[in-house]
Amino acid sequence: MKRSLYREYRPQTFAELVGQDHVARTLRNAVETDAVAHAYVFAGPRGTGKTSTARILAKALDCVGPDEAPVERPTATPCGVCRHCVAIAAGTSLDVIEMDAASHNGVDDIRDLRDKIAFAPVDGRFKVYIVDEVHMLSNSAFNALLKTLEEPPANVIFVLATTEPHKIPETIISRCQRFDFRRPHVRDIAWLLATIVERENARPDDERGGPRIDIQEAALEEIARHSQGGFRDAIGTLDKLITYSDGVIKPSDVLDALGVTDADLLFEITDIVTERRAAEALQFVQRLANDGTDYSQFLRDLLRHLRQLFLLQHLEESARDDVSLRALGQTVELDDQLLSRLLPQANNMPAREVVHFIEMLGEAQREIRDGLDPRLQLELALVKVTRPQLDHSAAALEERLRRLEAGTAAPPAGAPAARPAAAPVAAVEAPAGAVGFGEAATASAAAEPPEAELTLERVKRAWELILQRVQASSVSLYAMLRDSRPSALDDGRLTVTMQSDFALTRARDAGNAELLAGAIAAALGQPLQAEFVPATGAPAGPAPAGEASAAPQIIDFTALIKQAKGTFDAEEMPDDS
Numbered sequence: 001m002k003r004s005l006y007r008e009y010r011p012q013t014f015a016e017l018v019g020q021d022h023v024a025r026t027l028r029n030a031v032e033t034d035a036v037a038h039a040y041v042f043a044g045p046r047g048t049g050k051t052s053t054a055r056i057l058a059k060a061l062d063c064v065g066p067d068e069a070p071v072e073r074p075t076a077t078p079c080g081v082c083r084h085c086v087a088i089a090a091g092t093s094l095d096v097i098e099m100d101a102a103s104h105n106g107v108d109d110i111r112d113l114r115d116k117i118a119f120a121p122v123d124g125r126f127k128v129y130i131v132d133e134v135h136m137l138s139n140s141a142f143n144a145l146l147k148t149l150e151e152p153p154a155n156v157i158f159v160l161a162t163t164e165p166h167k168i169p170e171t172i173i174s175r176c177q178r179f180d181f182r183r184p185h186v187r188d189i190a191w192l193l194a195t196i197v198e199r200e201n202a203r204p205d206d207e208r209g210g211p212r213i214d215i216q217e218a219a220l221e222e223i224a225r226h227s228q229g230g231f232r233d234a235i236g237t238l239d240k241l242i243t244y245s246d247g248v249i250k251p252s253d254v255l256d257a258l259g260v261t262d263a264d265l266l267f268e269i270t271d272i273v274t275e276r277r278a279a280e281a282l283q284f285v286q287r288l289a290n291d292g293t294d295y296s297q298f299l300r301d302l303l304r305h306l307r308q309l310f311l312l313q314h315l316e317e318s319a320r321d322d323v324s325l326r327a328l329g330q331t332v333e334l335d336d337q338l339l340s341r342l343l344p345q346a347n348n349m350p351a352r353e354v355v356h357f358i359e360m361l362g363e364a365q366r367e368i369r370d371g372l373d374p375r376l377q378l379e380l381a382l383v384k385v386t387r388p389q390l391d392h393s394a395a396a397l398e399e400r401l402r403r404l405e406a407g408t409a410a411p412p413a414g415a416p417a418a419r420p421a422a423a424p425v426a427a428v429e430a431p432a433g434a435v436g437f438g439e440a441a442t443a444s445a446a447a448e449p450p451e452a453e454l455t456l457e458r459v460k461r462a463w464e465l466i467l468q469r470v471q472a473s474s475v476s477l478y479a480m481l482r483d484s485r486p487s488a489l490d491d492g493r494l495t496v497t498m499q500s501d502f503a504l505t506r507a508r509d510a511g512n513a514e515l516l517a518g519a520i521a522a523a524l525g526q527p528l529q530a531e532f533v534p535a536t537g538a539p540a541g542p543a544p545a546g547e548a549s550a551a552p553q554i555i556d557f558t559a560l561i562k563q564a565k566g567t568f569d570a571e572e573m574p575d576d577s
């Protein structure tokens with residue numbers, strides 16, 4: 001029978017638990033100070049070591065040490081060779097009972113368990129019950145379990161493992177000590193895989209059952225990146241690659257084995273969307289079809305890519321140097337190499353377009369689940385994000401209203417100068433003379449003669465353009481300013497009204513006013529000092545009766561747009577045109 005690397009390299013001691021230091025430390029201390037709880041909840045994603053940790057705890061409690069060095073009491077460093085350690089590791093100990101609640105979730109199973117609990121441990125100091133996927137228990141089974149936890153018998157420890165702790169009744173949780181298992185970082189998983197390869201290669205050939213493993217470090221990282229934080233999945237993938245590949249294992253082998261999308265494709269389609277190249281987006285889908293791509297997998301991978309851009313755009317403010325940039329990469333589970341590729345794209349794509357793209361793809365996923373044609377749904381989503389004028393969702397309307405308010409329809413930087421196919425649509429939608437969706441509006445805002453008097457109206461019209469300049473130098477300031485409005489211009493001093501206290505406080509950080517002033521100068525050809533003020537008074541929309549005055553007003557654009565949707569056409573005519 002083929003060996004399983006996962007079983008073989010399952011952690012056997014607290015020290016071998018990777019990425020769960022907080023759990024290992026607390027449990028070790030509890031064992032050393034005789035402070036082990038009667039019941040634990042181990043919560044966390046699959047494959048993060050919950051059951052392995054439960055078994056290590058059981059060994060720590062029951063280990064009697066090797067003959068030459070017997071131990072009289074529980075030990076934080078179980079020996080691994082005594083009869084208890086061996087039996088627990090093999091899953092044959094009579095004192096460690098593992099139960100899968102997914103298949104044994106009835107009240108009879110728990111009653112049966114309670115009856116058995118009445119008996120003292122067979123051989124060890126403690127009896128340990130490990131209930132996996134405990135959230136699957138029926139209500140009556142939970143009640144039976146609760147009775148047991150209310151009067152815990154001596155020398156019995158419960159470990160309740162779950163991937164969905166919110167489904168466990170509070171009455172149970174409150175009687176347990178809870179540990180949350182984290183998804184390990186990509187580098188932790190890659191390190192563990194490298195360790196396994198090293199240990200495998202150190203074995204004699206006949207024991208290993210195959211040639212030496214030759215795998216590139218980048219391939220290990222690729223496996224780690226796609227394991228979604230699960231050791232089990234990562235080691236399983238390594239196992240599969242070792243079995244089926246001959247010669248050196250490269251990153252491309254990993255992508256093939258997992259059926260995941262090459263990162264280059266994800267960067268490419270995101271660029272296409274940012275630059276609003278609808279026809280190329282459709283050609284891109286044709287290429288996917290030619291390659292026999294699984295659209296559902298592609299959607300998942302693209303969503304993961306966009307999530308990383310989204311996180312970067314909103315975390316970037318904390319990363320001003322290399323060290324904090326690496327810390328940031330860990331937050332979003334990225335290695336440095338991918339991070340340095342993602343950052344320019346995150347800086348180039350307006351934050352709200354990333355959000356919109358994510359929403360469109362999410363919608364496509366739902367439609368595909370409902371049985372609609374995957375390719376068509378992907379094509380629809382891509383056309384909607386590259387041609388917002390075809391999209392009548394609230395988010396798209398909000399985007400259009402925002403542009404109208406700003407009096408400009410600036411396309412993102414790098415957009416082609418002409419989009420002939422879009423023109424007829426814009427002409428139908430925007431009444432003649434309106435400042436609409438075409439490029440003319442942008443051109444006029446950008447090309448206004450510098451010597452013209454700078455009025456608040458001009459700043460307002462060019463606001464979208466100014467924000468894009470801001471975004472080019474600081475995504476974080478851009479994020480704070482997205483919902484802001486230029487509200488007054490007096491003697492070369494521009495007042496910018498911020499919609500939230502949070503954004504206001506952050507915007508007032510050193511350097512931001514200068515950055516905005518620079519963007520204004522670049523967009524309008526004239527310098528202006530900028531000052532950030534809190535929003536006072538009522539929002540632009542009808543205020544809800546009663547609660548209008550107390551809290552700071554934040555305009556809910558989505559609700560506003562929904563309200564205005566019926567009469568939207570009438571509102572497309574900006575006041576100042």
Ligand SMILES: [Zn+2]
Pocket residue numbers: 062063064065066078079080081082083084085086
């Ligand atoms: Zn032992």
